Amino acid sequence: MPKHYPMTQLKERELPAEDAWEILEAGEYAIVSTVDPDGSPYGVPLSYVIIDGKMYVHTGKGCGHKIEDFRHDSRVSVAVAIDVEPVYEDTFFTTRFASVIASGRISRVEDPATVRKVLVALCMKYVPSAKQEIGGAIEREHDVTDAWVIELDEVRAKAGRWLKRG
Numbered sequence: 001m002p003k004h005y006p007m008t009q010l011k012e013r014e015l016p017a018e019d020a021w022e023i024l025e026a027g028e029y030a031i032v033s034t035v036d037p038d039g040s041p042y043g044v045p046l047s048y049v050i051i052d053g054k055m056y057v058h059t060g061k062g063c064g065h066k067i068e069d070f071r072h073d074s075r076v077s078v079a080v081a082i083d084v085e086p087v088y089e090d091t092f093f094t095t096r097f098a099s100v101i102a103s104g105r106i107s108r109v110e111d112p113a114t115v116r117k118v119l120v121a122l123c124m125k126y127v128p129s130a131k132q133e134i135g136g137a138i139e140r141e142h143d144v145t146d147a148w149v150i151e152l153d154e155v156r157a158k159a160g161r162w163l164k165r166g
Helices: 017-026 065-072 112-126 128-144
Strands: 030-035 041-046 049-051 054-060 075-089 092-108 145-160
Touching: 017 049, 017 075, 017 092, 017 145, 030 054, 030 065, 041 065, 049 112, 054 065, 054 092, 054 112, 065 092, 075 145, 112 128, 112 145, 128 145
Parallel strands: none
Antiparallel strands: 030 041, 030 075, 049 054, 054 145, 075 092, 092 145
């Protein structure tokens, strides 16, 4: 069972679960943090998509720091911030924002159909104007690309002076 710490010193900044998922859906990139074999933290910004309540990222098939960490210890922490805007308000400098801190476990996606679904979703999130090119790009890159799923155990959000979308 994960430890449950207060999200923030200012309780009024904590957001309900539906806002947390809205922030995750809206986020551009996530900082995914891992633990090295020697216990050192390592965080890297990654593009991602949310599908059916799970977070998906992609990597190359080779080795690298984050991939080695994923294999060493599947626990990850995820941070996403949106609508970040420094402002001067009410006689002091502050920042408008909404953010999510989540935790879970990451594993490589084994099912080829799910990998393809994830890659299509990533392409549509980041470059929807090239929709007609997705199939060819996936065919060219599929053999050198892995997809990873993060099963989120805890998703918590907070905001400060956030001007909520929509």
